Amino acid sequence: MNTDTFDPAEDRVGAAVAEYLEARDSGHPLSVADWLARYPDLAAELREFLDDGAAAGLRVFRGRVREPDLTTDERVLGEYELLERIGGNMGTVYRARQLNLPREVAVKVLLRAGTGDRARFRTEAEAMARLRHPNIVRILEVSRGGGTPFFTMDWYPGGTLADRAEFARQPRRAAVVVEKIAGAVHHAHRHGLLHRDLKPANVLLDDKGEPVVADFGLAVPLDRTAETDRRVAGTPAYMAPEQLNGEFTVATDVFGVGAILYELLTGRPPAYGPTLAVVLDRVRLAAPVPPDQLNPRIDPDLSAICMKCLAKEPGDRYATAADIAADLERFRLALPPLARPLGPLGRASRLLREARAAGDFRALAPGLVGQAALVLGTNVGVFALLCAGASEVWVWVALFTPNVSLFVLLARERWCARERYNPARFHLWSIWVGQTTACAAVMIGSRLAAGADLSRGIEAGYIGGAGLNALAFVVMGSLFAGRQYLLGLAWAGTAVVMGVFPYAAPLIYAGLIAACCLLTGFQLSALREDRA
Template sequence: MSSHDESADRKQRIEEIIAACLDAREAGADLSLEEIVARYPEFEKELRDFFENEGFFTSVLGADDRRPYFGNDYEVLKEIGRGGMGVVYKCHQKSLEKVVAIKTIIGRSSVTPPDIDRIHKEAQRAAGLRHANIVAVHQVAEHKGQHFFVMEYVEGYSLAQLVRKGPLPPARAAQWVKTIADAIHHAHQRQILHCDLKPANILLDKEGKLYVSDFGLAKRMGESGRYLPRSALRGTATYMAPEQVTGDELTTATDIYGLGGILYALLTGSPPFRGRRLAETLKLVREESPTPPSEWNPKVDKDLEAICLKCLSKDKDQRYGSAYGLGNDLDRYQAGQETTARPWGRRERTIRWCRRNPLVAGLISAMALISILTVVMALSIAQAQKAALIQEAVGFAARDLAKTALLQLRDLGSVVEKAAGDATLSKLLASKNEPDLERYVERICNAGLPFQSCFVLNAAGYEVADYRIVVVAGKMVGIHQKTEGDLSWRDYFQGARAHTGLDARHSVHIAQVYRSLTDT
């Protein structure tokens, strides 16, 4: 490379640094000369020569620029702003008796005659935009080599000044970017790209109305809806889209990225990317993903964050297809509805619907609660009815069983009474013929009645014979097992003795042992 080429590259690099510093100041950065020199030590001499004489920025202009003259019809009132491409003045237009804003184009060597011609043509096209939220361009002109265009004057301040104070409430940020997106969509419908969307180019008047400014440097889309820039570096670096850094073709997606950058700044108080040097910033724009806004501001919810990051996607195809689509998603977000940037799951969709329709949700919940209570009451009643039926059935079964048992006892009692009155038993007792007595008792027990044991007591209450049914080796067998014990104290003996004096001889005495585990 020749020394001439190296000198040209160095000069171009210095101009880029100066433009970046001016843009950073316009975006709200408070840079001192020492900070600039520390960032770019290899260009210290040139940068000090540029900034030292009259402060931080004023020496960028020549004597004619510091006292601008735009013809007899305009009286300059004061300077109201400046950036890397020009200076803005508040002026009085005498012929119409109104205040206007005039923006000049700085005549640096990087602005060539073809650039001036293009800017004139694009500003003239932008002058055709008529929208409530776009700063109108009234005239594009040139006076004694000074190129300028006349714009609507907005009394207020830029969003860059507001962002310097900190992030905005997410709801307000969403509403403002929705308004800006509608204005940009209006421009896109007329084949005009802004390509330099940033907080410094959004104005807010005293009534709170937003305006998109700097359409004078906008780009005209071709028949395909795309524009191929002649310069790779247009716009402020911290808000530039990746395709602007790489020099690729610009589309409406470029402005979508700019809208996302504005939303990011409103939510976090800072641009999506900011490196220590211009080259570092451009590298971040090309290669890195922005830090999620919620990490800077926890008040930012997932839905709005998803909208913002969708706008800032490196891939143009992953951004919103139009500013209108972005505006619609912001409308849905503000209405508490599902957005295309972040589809909801079934559970979240139900919760959000209940939040949007609290009255209907409350009625449905009340109806559901009533239904549940109705079912519970019905089940309780059914259980109570079932319990009553069971109790009634048990009572009936118990009464039936008692009647059956009483009848059986009466039958058994008649057998016992008949046997007791049999003369054979008396004779056997008198003769003390034990073998025959045992066979007699066995015959009574095996008479088909459900006796497990049968025994005979004498008048004194002593057992003289018995027969028992027992289980031996898994079989029921009958055995004689006389105990000859004194059983006179038992209820069934005492009761039977008392029973003999009753007139109703057919009735049976039921001992206590039948009612419990013992008859004592």
């Protein structure tokens, strides 16, 4: 699945050259004059091809130049003798001997005849030439003129990472190698280049085993990714999900670095399957099996780093390739990486720290702090009034004063934020209003059920209110802020304690409801302004 497949209908020059060379290879060469007359608007480009001495030794079939026969004179290309075919993406790579210098080099030759292919090939060479990094392949020479396009690179005798299986037995060594690859990829990003096809086969190894990122044949400038046609580019088994939609960002290469690490650790690519259809489905939908579940030698921290790179959502991955390198360095130094998997206590701690929608209600902070003082005073007052045998009217005044105050506070917040209310925010507002209303209804019902015993009715109302508060705060924990879960548990325990000491219910309720208001108010005050 590669955007560089050639279509003669899309490149008239390539089709014309293919026609000419096919006729020549079939033993019935075309007359040059007649051939040029068929394409008068392409005459300049076609004459350039005819003047290309190096092209005479190459043969074309359907727009693609056939590979040279290395047993004949075709093996000589300029100052280079092609010795062995190595591989390649947009072009074919050969191990070669430089004839005017005693050294071996790698030569990448464009075996396509179209002018568009030539332009992309030269763009690749120029992009690689701009990069100066010890872990990125070094360009030595780029061909000029109208001959067969090629460029030369340093020769790396160690093969590619795809040829090495020992890393699965040496996961810490794999981490060191990928740390260097991540640094190289970040260097390319800093210089405005996105690779788009990171995989073990595109990472070479020098004679010391150091990795060198190569094959920038699908690379595009970072500042022009939005302008790039939205065709699928890359190798399916190593693709990020967004690549299937033709979308490419830094996060795409972050996924590619993770894909390299995954294969080194497990011996297989992230999207593994018997057919292309299965592979593409897994790219879209299935998260890879964590490496430490496939290979018991792998440390869970290293597995977590790998899985963070391979997150389906780009925003869940590392922000940059440099962040991958930094986390791998922390792993190498036996420090806890940022991607360390959380245990039960860690997950619970994170759950309680989450603020969720709390930032939407930051304006309530001062009112809730004031409300804490009010509910503490009025509920202590209820206890005092009951002990003193005061008129029931005053007891109800003390009970409902904080409710009225809270309704006013919530109504003011609802009015001030009316233009930016979303469904989740309205849901929380409704929970608070419903909780307050339900507590009032329970208090009234308990009092009516108690008959002439005022104290018993009010105490039962407090116990029922505490149970309702437990339910409301747990619900708010999932929507408002994680700390509300703890308050919900506190209310559940308080309801039980009130049942044991009913006479102290107003005081117990006063202390906890004041603490809830105060803690929530302080939490809202502590939130950053940008969460509001």
